[in-house]
Amino acid sequence: MTNPTASTKTPAHSAEVAKTGSALVTSQGSTTIADTVVAKVAGLATREISGVYDLGGGAARAFSAIRERIPGATASASQGVSVEVGEKQAAVDLQILVEYGVSIADLSRAVRKNVIGAVEQITGLEVVEVNINVSDVHIPGDDEGDDAKPDTGRVQ
Numbered sequence: 001m002t003n004p005t006a007s008t009k010t011p012a013h014s015a016e017v018a019k020t021g022s023a024l025v026t027s028q029g030s031t032t033i034a035d036t037v038v039a040k041v042a043g044l045a046t047r048e049i050s051g052v053y054d055l056g057g058g059a060a061r062a063f064s065a066i067r068e069r070i071p072g073a074t075a076s077a078s079q080g081v082s083v084e085v086g087e088k089q090a091a092v093d094l095q096i097l098v099e100y101g102v103s104i105a106d107l108s109r110a111v112r113k114n115v116i117g118a119v120e121q122i123t124g125l126e127v128v129e130v131n132i133n134v135s136d137v138h139i140p141g142d143d144e145g146d147d148a149k150p151d152t153g154r155v156q
Contacts (some may be wrong), residue, residue, distance in 0.1 A: 024124050025087055033123050035085050039078035042092045042130075045118035046081070049110050051102035053138035055080025057095055090125040097136045108132050 024031040046052055056079040078094040092115055098107055116127045 001110065022048060023081040030087070031123065031124075032087075033085060035083050036078060036093070037081045038085050038090050038123060038125065041080065041122050042082045042083065042094065042115045042117050045078045046094055046096065046111050047117045049114055051099050051107045052096050052111065053099050055095060056095040056097075057135050085125065088126055089128050090119060090123070091128050091131070092119065092130045094130065095133045095135050097138050098134055100137050100139045104134055108134075 043055060046055060049052070082093045084091045094111065094115070096111070098104060111132060112130045115130050119125060119127050
């Protein structure tokens with residue numbers, strides 16, 4: 001006769017993992033995911049959605065524009081993203097700039113769905129909320145950094 005306790009130990013553990021939605025904390029150890037990892041994943045997932053022009057507030061976008069002009073420097077994937085990460089759950093706050101003419105309600109639903117899917121798939125964390133702050137609307141042609149302007153003031 002088999003020992004019923006021994007035969008149910010693994011399935012019970014699997015059921016526990018399925019119930020919590022996270023395999024990050026197990027009897028064999030734990031995995032800790034840094035806030036910056038979750039923020040980068042959320043930022044990249046947000047940028048994948050058509051209608052999102054940029055992330056971050058005006059000052060963050062201006063700093064990013066300056067940073068992009070420095071050779072070898074790259075824009076931050078987590079700009080405009082703040083997160084709170086626990087052992088099994090994460091909450092995400094996004095600050096976005098949307099394209100003019102895009103339905104903000106539809107865009108928010110798409111961003112929220114994509115961020116939740118990406119963060120949960122990549123990290124194994126349960127995303128409990130994604131808060132979206134639309135800080136501005138981008139109007140085509142209103143770009144401040146207009147490098148295409150002809151330089152008419154130069155003396156030859």
